[in-house]
Amino acid sequence: MRQYNALINNKLIDNGQWLEIINPATLTVAGKVSALSAKDINDAFKVARKAQKAWEEKTLLDRINALKKFRDLIDQNKQEISKIISEEIAKNLKESLAEVVRTIEIIDYTFEEAKRIEPSAFTGEGMGAQNKIGIFSRVAKGVVLAISPFNYPFNLALAKIIPALVMGNTVVFKPATAGSLVGTFLSKLVIESNLPKGIFNIVTGRGREIGDIITSNPEIDMISFTGSVGIGNQIRKNGSTTDLVLELGGKDPALVLDDLNLDKYCDEIINGAFGYSGQRCTAVKRVLVSNKIADKLVPLLKAKLESLSVGMPKDNAFITPVIDEKSADFIQTLIDDAKEKGAKIVTGDKRKKNLMWPTLIDNVTLDMKVAWEEPFGPVLPIIRIDSIEEMIEISNNSQFGLQASIFCQDISKAIQTAKKIKTGTVNINSKPSRGPDSFPFLGIKDSGEGVQGIRESLLSMTRYMGLVINY
Incomplete structure (x- = not known):
C-alpha cells in the first residue's frame, strides 16, 4: 500500500x-x-x-x-x-x-x-x-x-x-x-x-x-x-x-446541424462524451439534433458506443469505473428519471457497483433531469429539436457556459450559430476540449x-x- x-x-x-x-x-x-x-x-x-x-x-x-x-x-x-x-x-x-x-x-x-x-x-x-x-x-x-x-x-x-x-x-x-x-x-x-x-x-x-x-x-x-x-x-x-x-462544471451541448459527415461527427461525439467515462467538465453532455438527422445519427452512435471496451484500467479499457459508488448512484438517478418520463434507452443502463456501461438515451425531453444536470459519467442524452433557434435557446438556458460543439459543413452557418451561444468556447466540427493548452480556457455563469x-x-x-x- x-x-x-x-x-x-x-x-x-x-x-x-x-x-x-x-x-x-x-x-x-x-x-x-x-x-x-x-x-x-x-x-x-x-x-x-x-x-x-x-x-x-x-x-x-x-x-x-x-x-x-x-x-x-x-x-x-x-x-x-x-x-x-x-x-x-x-x-x-x-x-x-x-x-x-x-x-x-x-x-x-x-x-x-x-x-x-x-x-x-x-x-x-x-x-x-x-x-x-x-x-x-x-x-x-x-x-x-x-x-x-x-x-x-x-x-x-x-x-x-x-x-x-x-x-x-x-x-x-x-x-x-x-x-x-x-x-x-x-x-x-x-x-x-x-x-x-x-x-x-x-x-x-x-x-x-x-x-x-x-x-x-x-x-x-x-x-x-x-x-x-x-x-x-x-x-x-x-x-x-x-x-x-x-x-x-459544464453541460456542454453538441448541435448537429447537417448529416454531411455523420461518421466523423459520431467519432467526435463519442470521444467527447465518453472519454475517461464522461468524468470531464468538457465532456459532451447532450446532443441537440433534428428528428430527420437523429434517425441516422442515433444508430451510428449506438454501433460505435457498443464497440467501446468496458472494464478495468489495468486492461486499458476505454470505459472504467467512475470515481465512487456515490457518483454512480447519482448518475443512475438521472437515467432512471429519464426512463420514468418516457425516454428510450438505446444502449447501456447496465451497472456493476461503480462500473457503468456507456448509456445512450434518445427522446429526452426538457422536463428530464438529464437534459440539464451534469452527470459526470458515461451518459449521453439525445434531445430532438427541429429549430436551430430552439437549440440555441436550450443551450443558453443552462446554468453552465463552458464549451459547446457545432457540427456543420456550412462554415458560415456554423459561425453564425456559434456567435449566438453564450459559453466560453464553441468548437466547430470537433468535440469540446481544454487544449491546445496554449489556447485561453474559460467558462461563464456557473x-x-x-x-x-x-x-x-x-x-x-x-x-x-x-x-x-x-x-
Missing part, C-alpha cells in the same frame, strides 16, 4: 493521522496520505509567506533553472506517476501516461512563455504630459492556493503550480482527496530537486475538517481552483478579497471565473506594478 506525506517547508509531515484513498477499480485501499490539522495548514501558509520575497527577488531565469530539475524528475518518474494515477482514479494506464507527458509539455511551454512576458513602456505625450515615461511590469501576487480536481489530478495541479512559481509566487497545494496520492508523491520530487524551502507546500486531509480553513487563510493572495460548482461557490463566499480563478491556458495562467498569477519616471 502506498503511503505519502504532506510537505511543509521541504519537510515531510507525519503527525500520526492518515487519510485512506480508495482505488475505484477494486474498491480497496490504494494508499494513505497525511491528514493535517488546522495548525499544520496555518504553518504551511506562514512558511509560504516567509519564503515568497526571496523567491520573487531571484531572476526569472534563476527561477526557471531551479524548477528544471523538478521537471526532469517528473520525466524520469513518469511511468510510476502514471501507475499512481491509474490506481487512484481508475483512469486507464494509457491515458494516465498521456496526462503526465502532456504535463511535461505544459511545463516546458510555460518556461518559454514566461520569457515573453516583458514590461510595457508608455509615454504621457498623448495626454499632454511631457517628460514622463511609465514602465509597467508583471509582478507576483504573493501566496497562491492551488486546488486540483480528481479527474486530472496531475495535469491540472501542475498547470496551476508551475505558472505560479515561475512568476515568483509561492504555493500551497491542496489536491482533491482522490488525487492525493499523486499529489503527495510530488513531495519526494520537491525534496530531491532541492527547491528552495517553503516555496512549494503540499497539504492533505479530510475536506470537511480543513476545507474552510484552507480557503479562508489570511495569507492567501490568490486561489486557483478546479472542481465542483458547490465548492467553487463556497470559495467565492469565503474569498471575497482574494483573487480567484475558478474552473467548475462554469467558472477567470481565464486559464499557459499564457493566461502566467498573467493571472501576476499583477501590474508601475514605475513612472519624470525627467
